[in-house]
Amino acid sequence: xxxxxxxxxxxxxxGRTVKGVNFENIRDAGDxxxxxxxxxxxxxxxxxxxDITATVEKRxxxxxxVNKIAHHINIPFTVGGGIGSVEDVSVLLxxxxxxxxxxxxxxxxxxxxxxxxxxFGSQCVVLAIDTKQEADGEWYVYLNGGRLKTETRCxxxxxxxxxxxxxxxxxxxxxxxxxKQGFAxDITATLASLLPVPVIASGGxxxxxxxxxxxxxGKADAALAASIFHFKEIGIPELxxxxxxxxxxxxx
Amino acid sequence: xxxxxxxxxxxxxQSVLYALERIGMEAIVTDDHATIRAADKVIFPGVGEASxxxxxxxxxxxxxVIKNLEQPVLxxxxxxxxxxxxxxxxxxxxxxxxxxxxxxxxxxxxAIKVPQIGWNNIYDLKTPLFTGIPExxxxxxxxxxxAALGGxxxxxxxxxxxxxxxxxxxxxxxxxxxxxKSAETGEKILKNFIKM
Numbered sequence: 001x002x003x004x005x006x007x008x009x010x011x012x013x014x015g016r017t018v019k020g021v022n023f024e025n026i027r028d029a030g031d032x033x034x035x036x037x038x039x040x041x042x043x044x045x046x047x048x049x050x051d052i053t054a055t056v057e058k059r060x061x062x063x064x065x066v067n068k069i070a071h072h073i074n075i076p077f078t079v080g081g082g083i084g085s086v087e088d089v090s091v092l093l094x095x096x097x098x099x100x101x102x103x104x105x106x107x108x109x110x111x112x113x114x115x116x117x118x119x120f121g122s123q124c125v126v127l128a129i130d131t132k133q134e135a136d137g138e139w140y141v142y143l144n145g146g147r148l149k150t151e152t153r154c155x156x157x158x159x160x161x162x163x164x165x166x167x168x169x170x171x172x173x174x175x176x177x178x179x180k181q182g183f184a185x186d187i188t189a190t191l192a193s194l195l196p197v198p199v200i201a202s203g204g205x206x207x208x209x210x211x212x213x214x215x216x217x218g219k220a221d222a223a224l225a226a227s228i229f230h231f232k233e234i235g236i237p238e239l240x241x242x243x244x245x246x247x248x249x250x251x252x
Numbered sequence: 253x254x255x256x257x258x259x260x261x262x263x264x265x266q267s268v269l270y271a272l273e274r275i276g277m278e279a280i281v282t283d284d285h286a287t288i289r290a291a292d293k294v295i296f297p298g299v300g301e302a303s304x305x306x307x308x309x310x311x312x313x314x315x316x317v318i319k320n321l322e323q324p325v326l327x328x329x330x331x332x333x334x335x336x337x338x339x340x341x342x343x344x345x346x347x348x349x350x351x352x353x354x355x356x357x358x359x360x361x362x363a364i365k366v367p368q369i370g371w372n373n374i375y376d377l378k379t380p381l382f383t384g385i386p387e388x389x390x391x392x393x394x395x396x397x398x399a400a401l402g403g404x405x406x407x408x409x410x411x412x413x414x415x416x417x418x419x420x421x422x423x424x425x426x427x428x429x430x431x432x433k434s435a436e437t438g439e440k441i442l443k444n445f446i447k448m
Contacts, residue, residue: 071274121263192363193362
């Protein structure tokens with residue numbers, strides 16, 4: 001049976017993991033390769049590396065980092081952050097990334113998703129959507145790392161993006177991100193039911209039962225989280241055992 | 253041990269090379285006929301589209317080279333599909349090593365997404381390719397087309413229906429899943445292949 005996926009996310013700046021991490025058994029907590037390998041060994045199903053490096057020059061270190069990750073990690077991984085062209089993607093895939101994720105650039109350039117799908121196949125094109133529920137009850141798309149609001153509804157953009165070639169949707173609820181109060185179950189379930197491609201839920205996971213909720217009520221195919229794993233609040237083995245006990249198919 | 257990975261216009265060749273490096277094996281990535289024929293073991297990887305890949309192989313004469321190999325050959329994902337007789341993906345005649353035909357998953361309910369992306373269990377494991385691999389081990393799959401169960405099936409997976417997770421005939425092996433991305437299970441399968 002196809003299992004639900006647990007995906008730790010590592011934010012990278014200038015080649016190092018940012019956000020505090022406190023694993024005693026990691027020699028260098030700032031090394032994304034070592035942290036990623038630790039998560040893989042702990043039973044993570046995939047990894048996402050999100051590059052938040054500010055400058056273009058420093059972004060060149062990303063392809064070198066991806067190459068190093070690909071040499072050391074034996075599970076699939078996605079690389080995202082500032083990707084805007086077929087050339088950007090080509091370099092990352094050649095260095096061993098399995099998938100890439102695009103966000104703002106795909107929204108601003110309608111040709112990007114079709115071009116990427118045609119060149120590399122939809123299976124490696126993840127569309128990240130940052131969304132926020134406004135006072136009118138609708139979920140809107142935000143760009144530029146959540147700083148720029150658009151008038152486009154999340155559901156409309158997701159549908160259009162899948163038709164254009166996105167093979168997976170990584171959905172982050174800005175209302176829930178960082179709250180540890182649970183995932184956005186309604187919009188996740190809406191997209192997961194509507195779209196023919198997998199939906200990765202992100203933002204708000206704080207307890208193990210939140211993951212049960214997002215896989216059952218939220219109908220998510222995968223769940224992504226960062227700080228709860230980095231700060232060791234939830235261990236991946238205990239989370240997967242818990243999900244298994246609750247009747248959710250996971251890889252143990 | 254001369255290990256060769258066939259170079260052609262499909263993705264994930266680097267991933268296979270790196271996975272072999274992780275288990276201490278060096279491999280040559282090449283489309284040179286003589287080098288491929290002289291190898292001890294040949295890996296035929298692939299992520300991509302069937303007709304484009306078949307055309308590329310034919311233009312370079314690699315289709316004939318692969319079909320006539322006598323050493324152990326491992327096809328992965330698209331590589332395995334191309335080793336079959338035919339693929340529904342753009343109506344493609346493939347290499348015909350396995351008689352199986354490749355079909356598109358027909359989803360029976362909206363909750364079942366096509367392509368299948370993620371970890372699924374493999375069972376009814378046969379041949380030394382799976383020596384030491386427990387029944388129902390998990391492997392990583394990314395595919396919208398599949399090979400039905402048949403006489404050459406050496407591993408089964410269930411998605412919409414049971415289908416071939418791996419095939420075997422004579423010196424030819426194929427896996428629908430990606431051993432190079434399937435954690436320790438995948439590494440063990442690659443090691444088993446190399447030991448053949």
